[in-house]
Amino acid sequence: NAGVTQTPKFRILKIGQSMTLQCTQDMNHNYMYWYRQDPGMGLKLIYYSVGAGITDKGEVPNGYNVSRSTTEDFPLRLELAAPSQTSVYFCASRMGGQGTEAFFGQGTRLTVV
């Protein structure tokens, strides 16, 4: 299985540009998450989804949007890129049940200049 796939792996954006980070999983997991990782700060939750058509804000949602039209896909949209959004973004998914672990994608390294 491919697991959780993120594209692109790297991207440089100019301030004010927009882009979509893609995330797809082939494990039929209901739960999907977007985190950002900044040096020394651990992972911060941006948005999450408990199933198709349902999304909710995490700890740091400002400047981002998500949609979940299918079980497999959970894209993250940056509308007006800002330097503060320079980070590494991780998508993750897990099956239902409180004790299940999450599976992570390889990450997207985004630089806003």
Add this chain to the structure above:
Amino acid sequence: AQSVAQPEDQVNVAEGNPLTVKCTYSVSGNPYLFWYVQYPNRGLQFLLKYITGDNLVKGSYGFEAEFNKSQTSFHLKKPSALVSDSALYFCAVRDGGKGNTPLVFGKGTRLSVIA
């Protein structure tokens, strides 16, 4: 609110020596605890978890962790460190009393195993 603390930014250990990476947590309900490892330019990989049952849980690559409810800790351990264990380690918690809430991660501890 649930939270995780990893008090050490960096842990250095000689190859062959035992290693410990510390983690303490705070939740209102039952804690579901996880350890992940991140190698350079890679995503996080699951190592082990504690949900219920035995306080000592064993995971991948010879790692184990001990759940201590009274000290609200879940320290990661390995009896004999390898150079290849050098990586960034994250502890995470989910509050079992609050439904299917997302994982909350600590800031990470960088482990360096020296040959």
